[in-house]
Amino acid sequence: xxxxxxxxxxxxxxxxxxxxxxxxxxxxxxxxxxxxxxxxxxxxxxxxxxxxxxxxxxxxxxxxxxxxxxxxxxxxxxxxxxxxxxxxxxxxxxxxxxxxxxxxxxxxxxxxxxxxxxxxxxxxxxxxxxxxxxxxxxxxxxxxxxxxxxxxxxxxxxxxxxxxxxxxxxxxxxxxxxxxxxxxxxxxxxxxxxxxxxxxxxxxxxxxxxxxxxxxxxxxxxxxxxxxxxxxxxxxxxxxxxxxxxxxxxxxxxxxxxxxxxxxxxxxxxxxxxxxxxxxxxxxxxxxxxxxxxxxxxxxxxxxxxxxxxxxxxxxxxxxxxxxxxxxxxxxxxxxxxxxxxxxxxxxxxxxxxxxxxxxxxxxxxxxxxxxxxxxxxxxxxxxxxxxxxxxxxxxxxxxxxxxxxxxxxxxxxxxxxxxxxxxxxxxxxxxxxxxxxxxxxxxxxxxxxxxxxxxxxxxxxxxxxxxxxxxxxxxxxxxxxxxxxxxxxxxxxxxxxxxxxxxx
Numbered sequence: 001x002x003x004x005x006x007x008x009x010x011x012x013x014x015x016x017x018x019x020x021x022x023x024x025x026x027x028x029x030x031x032x033x034x035x036x037x038x039x040x041x042x043x044x045x046x047x048x049x050x051x052x053x054x055x056x057x058x059x060x061x062x063x064x065x066x067x068x069x070x071x072x073x074x075x076x077x078x079x080x081x082x083x084x085x086x087x088x089x090x091x092x093x094x095x096x097x098x099x100x101x102x103x104x105x106x107x108x109x110x111x112x113x114x115x116x117x118x119x120x121x122x123x124x125x126x127x128x129x130x131x132x133x134x135x136x137x138x139x140x141x142x143x144x145x146x147x148x149x150x151x152x153x154x155x156x157x158x159x160x161x162x163x164x165x166x167x168x169x170x171x172x173x174x175x176x177x178x179x180x181x182x183x184x185x186x187x188x189x190x191x192x193x194x195x196x197x198x199x200x201x202x203x204x205x206x207x208x209x210x211x212x213x214x215x216x217x218x219x220x221x222x223x224x225x226x227x228x229x230x231x232x233x234x235x236x237x238x239x240x241x242x243x244x245x246x247x248x249x250x251x252x253x254x255x256x257x258x259x260x261x262x263x264x265x266x267x268x269x270x271x272x273x274x275x276x277x278x279x280x281x282x283x284x285x286x287x288x289x290x291x292x293x294x295x296x297x298x299x300x301x302x303x304x305x306x307x308x309x310x311x312x313x314x315x316x317x318x319x320x321x322x323x324x325x326x327x328x329x330x331x332x333x334x335x336x337x338x339x340x341x342x343x344x345x346x347x348x349x350x351x352x353x354x355x356x357x358x359x360x361x362x363x364x365x366x367x368x369x370x371x372x373x374x375x376x377x378x379x380x381x382x383x384x385x386x387x388x389x390x391x392x393x394x395x396x397x398x399x400x401x402x403x404x405x406x407x408x409x410x411x412x413x414x415x416x417x418x419x420x421x422x423x424x425x426x427x428x429x430x431x432x433x434x435x436x437x438x439x440x441x442x443x444x445x446x447x448x449x450x451x452x453x454x455x456x457x458x459x460x461x462x463x464x465x466x467x468x469x470x471x472x473x474x475x476x477x478x479x480x481x482x483x484x485x486x487x488x489x490x491x492x493x494x495x496x497x498x499x500x501x502x503x504x505x
Contacts, residue, residue, distance in 0.1 A: 009036055009204065010073050010087045010173040012057050017068035019052055019061055019228075022409065026052045027228045034221070039205035041215050041236065043243045044225035045441045046413030050208040051092070053225060054176050057206065058088045085118045089167030089203070092178035093412045093439060095120075096159055097356035099151045108154065108162045109147040112137060115166035130169075137165035140195055142188070153277055156352055156435060157184045157302025157467070164192060168199055175203040179412070181214045182438045185301040185467045210413070210441035212240060264333045266291055267430055267461065273319040273327035275308055281320075282308045283485045286327070290430075290463070290478075295456055297472045298465045300482035306465045307351070309482065310432050313463065314347060315340045332429065345374070348423035351434035355419055364410065364418045365403040368394060371422035386425070393421040397451070412439040420448070424455075431455075431462040437471045449473040469500065 014032040018025060027049050034040060044050045055061045056069065059081025063069045066079050073084065081088075098120055099111065106121060112134040113126045126134065138144045141161040151159055160180070167175060177196065181189050193216055196205065200218040209215050222239035224231045232239050268290035275283040283305045290296055300306050311317040312329060319326035331343035348371070358367070360377040368390045369382045382390065394400050397417045407415060416439050423431060433452075437445050449471065452462065456475030464476065472479075472493075479496035481489040489499060 010071060010084060011036070011204075012174070013070045013072065014056070014063075015068050015070075016065070017056060017063040018065070019056055020064050022406070024409075025228055027056065030056075030230055032057075032223065032230075032233070034204065036204070038221050039200055039216070039219045040207070041219045041222040041240070042206060042208040042225065043210075043212075043222060043240075044208075045210070046417075046439075046444055047227070047411045048225040049228040050225055051094070051178055051411065052228070053223075054090075054092070054178055054206065054208055057174075058090060058176055059085055086116070086170060087173045089115065089170065089172035089175045090178070091160070091163045091167045091176070091180045093182065093352075094178075096156070096163060097352075099159065100353055100356035102152060105150045105152070107148055108143065108151050109134060109138065111151050111162055112166045112169050116170050133169045133171075134165070137169040138162070140168075141165045142191055149280075150278070155303045155307060156438070157188050160184055161188060161192065161302075164195070168195070172203050175199055175205050177205065177207040179209060179214070179439060180207070181209075188302055210444075212243060215240075264292065266330075267294075267332060268313060269328075269330045270312070271328045273312065273329060275305075275312055275317050276320045277308070277317075281485060283312065285486060286312075288480060288487065288490060292461070294477050295461060295475050296463050296478045296480055297469075297476045298463060298480045298482065299467070299469060300488075301467075303484075304482040305485040306482055307353070307434055310349070310351070310434050310463065310465060313432065314344060314349060346429040347432055348374075348426045348428035348430075349432045349434065350416070350419050350423045350436050351432075352438055353434070355415055358407070358419075361406050361408045363404050363406060364399060364414075365390065365394065367407055367418050368399075368421045368425060371425040374426060390421070390425050393424045396424075397421050398447070413441060413444055416440060417444070417448075420451075429461065431460055433462055433464045433466075435465055435467070437466065437468075445471065 011034065014030050017027065017030045019027040042050050042053055052061065056063060069079060071078050071081060071084055104121060110122045113130060114120060114122050116126060116130050117124055135144065138147055141164050143158065143161045143165060146154060146158055146162060151162060164180065181192060184192055196216050197218050205216065205219065207215055207219060219236050221234065222236045223233040224239060224243055232242050266289060270286055270288045273283065273286040274281065298306050298309060308317060319329060331339060332346060334343050358376055362378055366378045370378045372382055372386050373380055394403060397420060399417055399421060402410060402414060407418065416436065420436065436448060440448060452473040453475050466472065477493055479489065479491065479493055480487065489496065
């Protein structure tokens with residue numbers, strides 16, 4: 001028997017609900033009847049329909065049949081989310097993508113305030129109670145020091161902690177977490193998990209994840225989706241063992257690197273560089289060299305400066321002049337100034353930020369075509385040879401059946417693979433990968449690691465930014481570790497492994 005408090009919590013019931021867009025069924029015949037006290041996992045591979053299910057529950061998408069979704073509050077029923085959305089907190093990659101391209105300069109604290117009004121930007125003045133709750137949520141997420149900083153300038157992990165605070169500050173009845181641990185380092189993941197466990201006493205959790213280890217221990221029930229249909233639903237101990245394993249499917253696709261120019265002995269040489277963003281020192285005393293035949297992994301906690309380092313490599317950030325001349329950055333031996341455009345043409349980037357700022361909703365195939373010119377959008381049709389090469393890259397990544405689909409109709413992980421194919425067709429001398437495993441399910445993670453192995457065997461050089469050493473493919477030969485914007489370790493993979501074992505001991 002539920003308590004009086006539980007009876008006032010918002011509930012959502014789905015009875016044969018479906019969602020169809022552009023003639024394609026995203027969800028079909030979904031039945032879901034949670035009761036107070038339950039906490040649910042929503043599991044499935046990329047494209048299974050997890051995010052669509054969450055958006056349907058929250059009221060961001062309408063079901064094909066309006067009567068198939070009912071909201072219940074205090075015994076009263078209604079079939080629309082009007083007046084109820086503020087009672088459903090949300091953390092998602094799509095929401096973070098919005099802030100990645102937003103140019104308003106909204107601060108982290110104001111982002112948390114928007115959770116009270118269910119708006120992306122702040123249009124109303126928060127009252128004192130809201131202000132206190134927002135500051136408390138930021139503190140609990142270890143993000144109080146970020147309150148005055150623009151959200152767009154934060155690292156992916158820092159921004160995710162702010163969005164968690166945004167969702168939790170209004171004390172929602174239902175808390176929707178769509179891959180809420182993606183982009184967080186180990187310490188931040190542990191803190192986020194602890195706080196979510198505590199939040200379970202105040203709200204029903206609805207947690208979508210690709211990996212079982214990303215699920216809070218307090219979840220009581222689970223639902224598995226596949227191609228928009230419910231495969232299994234029930235108590236977590238019965239359902240979780242049915243969810244896949246972390247093994248890769250064989251990929252029959254092949255990939256042949258376009259013969260390229262002989263590589264210089266030194267691809268990248270950085271000496272005594274500092275980088276400041278809006279006056280804040282982000283990188284300090286950086287000296288680093290990448291040589292032909294090396295594949296580097298760049299590790300570090302949220303806010304360590306990893307993504308800024310990649311932007312420095314791409315000449316999207318410049319060395320700061322502090323108490324003397326700025327440091328130097330040379331790419332492919334081309335010189336600092338005159339060689340910037342030529343150097344950029346020899347590199348390709350895959351990153352959450354690029355995925356978020358790619359504003360054109362082209363088909364997946366057209367996005368891949370845009371990689372030949374490095375354009376945002378398709379400004380020149382590819383020739384026959386380029387079309388063949390793009391098809392080969394998509395086959396290699398298992399994307400052939402998605403070629404005609406619109407980018408925004410794809411899942412977050414499917415989009416990530418499309419952007420990887422876009423980078424590959426440019427035949428870069430140096431492939432820059434900023435958190436490429438973010439948003440991928442377990443099987444896709446293994447496939448991408450295997451892909452990087454095969455690319456390395458074919459001669460592709462890469463720089464991989466990642467939080468987790470476990471995501472490093474065997475092809476990584478060297479490791480750079482950043483701590484608070486400084487180099488904490490730089491050396492071979494073997495030297496790093498010895499250091500890691502000594503740290504554990």
